[in-house]
Amino acid sequence: MGPEVRIAPSILAADFAALGSEIDRVAPAADWLHVDVMDGHFVPNLTIGPPVVAAIRRHSDLYLDCHLMMSNPGDYLEAFCDAGASSCSVHVEVGGTAELIRAMRDLGVGVGLAVNPETPFEAVEPWIGAVDLLLVMTVHPGFGGQRFMAEVLPKVEAARRAIDEAGLEVVVEVDGGIDTTTAASVVAAGARMLVAGSAVFGAEDPAAAAGRIRRAAVGAP
């Protein structure tokens, strides 16, 4: 028996014109729903904001894992919480991490810290005792469908080691290029929550695809 692995389908790869039914199709196999918020500044792409999160919340009870790829997430945390976000992850690269963590705690939302591929583990290490979720990017943020970066695996291992040594329950989540061929390596490195966009919504049956990734992740047939 391997570790328990959970899957967070990323709606970035869903058909936005049919978001409700896309969510319904994946819901039976989704532990969380990953919501990619891009501001056209921190990353060179624009996606969705609080009104869409509110619409999803009216449609679904799923845990909404909001990944804020934004330069000024602090200006929008309250709006995402009001919209029904379950957790928000802010990037360590934008700075002001202590204030952002405090603001998320005060709002009562799950506290996530995200880290880009080129940013070392040492940048997030001071905060691991203060967050619920560490989101390790395994592609450069901004777009779905990119190639998985295996060079990030040592950072996942470092995170797992630090969290276990401190006896913490922080969720280690990986995001980018996760599919049936890469899932086992991230779980072996210590990830327990796998975001998958194109590998799930690009499949004929998204729920079945999420199930295949979960099984591949733990080496089950």
Ligand code: DX5
């Ligand atoms: C990339 C996003 C990811 C993206 C993953 O910036 O943060 O969540 O949706 O998509 P795939 O699984 O296609 O790499």
Ligand code: ZN
């Ligand atoms: Zn994401």
